[in-house]
Amino acid sequence: MSLDVERLAAAVRGPVLLPGSAEYERERAGFQTGFGHRPAVAVGATRAGDVRAAVRFAAERGLPVAVQSTGHGIVTALDGEGVLISTRRMKAVAVDAQARTVRAEAGVLWGEVIERTAPHGLAPVSGSAPHIGVVGYLLGGGVGLLGRRTGYASDHVRAFDIVTADGRLRRVTAGSDPELFWALRGGGGNFGAVTAVETALLPVARLYGGGLRFAADSPADVLRAYRDWTMTLPEELTSSIGLMTCPRSPALPEPLHGRYAAHVRIAFTGSAEEGERLVAPLRVLGPCVTDTVREMPYTQAGTIYQDPRVPHAYFGGNVLLRELDPDVLRTVADLAGPGAAVPCAVDVRHLGGAFARRPPDPGAVGGREAAYMLRVMTGGTAAPPTAARPVHQRVYEALKQWTVGRSPNSVYHDGAPVPGDRVRELFAAGDFERLRRVKTRHDPHNLFRFTHNIPPVDGN
The missing domain is CATH 3.40.462.20 (Vanillyl-alcohol Oxidase; Chain A, domain 3)
Incomplete structure (x- = not known):
């Protein structure tokens, strides 16, 4: 390992992996096998602190960042550069049955949430596949299994925990940062690395x-x-x-x-x-x-x-x-x-x-x-x-x-x-420019671009 990567490894609890090992290949692999990320460094995050360390490491060096849980929805592959943050080990789930909410870390699958909420007579606004990750699904809007009754899954989100490009861990709600909260519900992974999400539950058994x-x-x-x-x-x-x-x-x-x-x-x-x-x-x-x-x-x-x-x-x-x-x-x-x-x-x-x-x-x-x-x-x-x-x-x-x-x-x-032009088609008229302004505020150097990328205002 180089000295820089050794410092990163000392700052995180999870593995820090370089190309050339079987562990690296397993870490970068996703559900999509047609293509995948091949980063310069792969970080197996176990907690929000690991994500912060990986983002700071990348930002200090101007390296791009990709975030992956299950690897179902890879859009643009990171190839030979940058940092991949794998969140699959971040598995904490906390159910508040009285408030009808659940908090799920970035590696949690919908099936795991369903199993935890069912004993309370509650269900999440999940999709058709229980092996899909919660966070990526909600960032994209979420066309749910019961969507004609519930609407888009992202409409039920109460809060995001996210590490933005400056390395800060933020709890984002409608009250704390209305613009970022708006952008995260449908704008994808353009604005940082989400470490956890809190969303409402439905009284459906x-x-x-x-x-x-x-x-x-x-x-x-x-x-x-x-x-x-x-x-x-x-x-x-x-x-x-x-x-x-x-x-x-x-x-x-x-x-x-x-x-x-x-x-x-x-x-x-x-x-x-x-x-x-x-x-x-x-x-x-x-x-x-x-x-x-x-x-x-x-x-x-x-x-x-x-x-x-x-x-x-x-x-x-x-x-x-x-x-x-x-x-x-x-x-x-x-x-x-x-x-x-x-x-x-x-x-x-x-x-x-x-x-x-x-x-x-x-x-x-x-x-x-x-x-x-x-x-x-x-x-x-x-x-x-x-x-x-x-x-x-x-x-x-x-x-x-x-x-x-x-x-x-x-x-x-x-x-x-x-x-x-394909990215613009994903959003309503006027929303794309609004998303670009949010992007500029939170990721002006476009570190988080391995998604349906929304460039900052001064970007290409």
Whole structure:
């Protein structure tokens, strides 16, 4: 180790690792395997003090900083330079059942929060995958499992603990720093390294939900039927539909192996009887190969989407749509369906309801007027981003006249810096310049740029 790194190692409790060791490779690895961070120094933080030491080390030397918990949402890869702060060891969870809040450190996963809050009859505003990190999800806004009832997850945040580029640990609330608090709720990891977050809990102990899988030999017709169904729903029911060619995997039923199939996912907070009545129209879309819809405790909510848990490569993005025009659905099916030039998974999430209502103190989340989010994803190594990107882009171009923005949580790039115009699309008109002013105040040298980067006002 150089003398500088030895000093850093003496200042932190966790490991400080350089390239060339197995420990370094494990520390930098994330859920995204298509690309990843390769820093000059990796710091395995165990506490906020470790994060402060790592940020100060980087700032004193003008080195950029990347922060990673699970590595699901890597946007731009740090390659051969800078400091990676890995927060996966920061696992403290504190539940205040009376206040209906939870404080989670930066390495905590949603599944861990769910397990701690369920005994109190409470649930967090979590997403579809329990193995996703709490902090990154909330910084991006959070399109939650019950979002049509609850709105964006970031709207429920009460406080952030964050180390800004000056090395200070701050507790940021609506009262202590309104502008930074606004920016953190939707503006991503541009403003520092979040060490913990406090967010509200919901009095939800159970729900009626699950998934229906069936062959989708006519994907445009299936999409149209799903769209028509969603227009009849109360906001207590949040749903989505995914369409893809099923791999020959033991995780999927044999009748769907190699077939193009639809998976409708449902989460409803009303009674099972009412839920069954609402779901009934879906059962005529085709013979269900799997039907997991049932009443369940919230601790089983992670089974609804059956999101993959094995790390893998993936690339994709999304558009937020004011409506899902039935005439354009055939175009989507033609461009990204079973005949696409590269394999694609199409995912449509029903928004509206509480997503569309602005809370009294909204964060930087854009596109609240959207009625749907449409995602296009390509996974595996057979189709690299250079091949998938044009296919995905043709879908987005076909939807341009209905597009009102994009969601940061579901934009997965290929590790290269994201063009500035793409970052602007993530925010409402006027908010981007406001975010740049907050960035300038707290990170004028753009140390925290390995994200959907918002440059400071005097930056490029």
